[in-house]
Amino acid sequence: MTIEAGSVRPAWRRLFGVPLTISVAFTVLMVATAVWGDLPIRDPDGFLGPSYIRLPLIVLLMIAADVVPRVLARRRELGGAGAATSHVLRTRWSGPRLAVAVAGLITFYLAYMSYRNLKSFLPFLQEHLTDPMLEDSDKWLAGGNYPGDVLHNLLGTGFSADLLSGVYMLFMVFVPVSLAAALVWSNNLQRGAWYATALSFNWILGTVSYYALPSMGPVYYDAAPFADLPETAVSGLQDSLYENRIEVLADPFATDNVHGIAAFASLHTSIVFTAALVAHLTRLPKVAQWIMWIYVVLTTLATVYFGWHYVLDVVAGLALGAVSVWLAAKAVGAGQAEKEATPDVEPELASAVR
Numbered sequence: 001m002t003i004e005a006g007s008v009r010p011a012w013r014r015l016f017g018v019p020l021t022i023s024v025a026f027t028v029l030m031v032a033t034a035v036w037g038d039l040p041i042r043d044p045d046g047f048l049g050p051s052y053i054r055l056p057l058i059v060l061l062m063i064a065a066d067v068v069p070r071v072l073a074r075r076r077e078l079g080g081a082g083a084a085t086s087h088v089l090r091t092r093w094s095g096p097r098l099a100v101a102v103a104g105l106i107t108f109y110l111a112y113m114s115y116r117n118l119k120s121f122l123p124f125l126q127e128h129l130t131d132p133m134l135e136d137s138d139k140w141l142a143g144g145n146y147p148g149d150v151l152h153n154l155l156g157t158g159f160s161a162d163l164l165s166g167v168y169m170l171f172m173v174f175v176p177v178s179l180a181a182a183l184v185w186s187n188n189l190q191r192g193a194w195y196a197t198a199l200s201f202n203w204i205l206g207t208v209s210y211y212a213l214p215s216m217g218p219v220y221y222d223a224a225p226f227a228d229l230p231e232t233a234v235s236g237l238q239d240s241l242y243e244n245r246i247e248v249l250a251d252p253f254a255t256d257n258v259h260g261i262a263a264f265a266s267l268h269t270s271i272v273f274t275a276a277l278v279a280h281l282t283r284l285p286k287v288a289q290w291i292m293w294i295y296v297v298l299t300t301l302a303t304v305y306f307g308w309h310y311v312l313d314v315v316a317g318l319a320l321g322a323v324s325v326w327l328a329a330k331a332v333g334a335g336q337a338e339k340e341a342t343p344d345v346e347p348e349l350a351s352a353v354r
Contacts, residue, residue, distance in 0.1 A: 115203035219307030269317030
């Protein structure tokens with residue numbers, strides 16, 4: 001490396017110093033809320049093992065997914081798999097790049113874990129619901145009808161239900177895969193940090209919106225308009241979330257589940273819109289941009305079609321996603337002049353940060 005100790009900030013600190021500080025503060029708020037409200041803190045994805053095991057494992061798996069194809073592509077050129085592996089790790093995964101990926105993953109995970117717990121605390125801290133007001137706004141916007149019913153009549157309840165269910169459930173895979181692509185597979189560290197930070201800000205701002213307008217969503221407030229829908233993966237998920245709600249409300253200490261129902265704003269919409277907006281602003285290939293914008297449209301339809309969200313939830317989700325992208329750009333310095341973006345990285349990383 002060409003950096004003198006203490007002369008400049010390392011890459012991870014410049015890119016994730018502010019976002020990580022915000023995520024840590026958000027986690028402290030979550031812990032303080034748990035203590036104040038006498039509520040348990042849960043690892044929302046604990047079935048995969050404790051976080052101190054899962055986080056390093058995720059990093060290693062993401063790096064392996066990045067390294068293996070490169071080794072296979074260059075093993076003959078570099079004289080075998082061993083030499084190719086050594087070369088790829090040395091040139092691709094030096095200390096600064098690994099530190100950036102780890103810092104990004106920790107930033108994301110702290111924000112996500114805190115968001116899931118604060119969402120689970122919501123019914124204990126905010127007893128009133130704004131569903132009546134949001135439902136009235138839905139009917140006004142849809143000319144006296146339920147927007148879900150309008151979509152059922154327009155799109156049907158056969159193939160469309162299966163298609164939109166698949167689109168909605170894809171979100172579960174899309175978030176970790178897109179995060180990995182940004183932090184590990186991207187050659188541009190600053191843009192990867194921008195996306196990872198924007199995702200983290202979505203969780204934080206989404207939590208604020210949940211507490212500002214507590215609501216359960218159309219399908220839980222009034223299930224009648226959705227009774228004509230067939231059984232899908234989405235309906236199974238909705239039933240599971242409601243069962244978790246009953247368990248948590250009965251005794252939050254007697255279950256490892258978390259409460260996961262909240263409508264305003266739609267974070268499905270905000271996260272997917274964030275991804276599409278970053279893809280557009282960073283000028284990914286046109287095909288990728290079009291795919292992402294189509295995904296936004298289908299996700300938006302799915303959230304209303306299945307009764308997860310009111311129309312205002314979707315509008316708020318779009319706004320929340322846009323604000324998250326803007327705040328993340330400020331936090332990581334996206335858009336600064338190249339000479340301001342690269343002074344603290346070693347030579348082989350300089351082009352990746354630009």
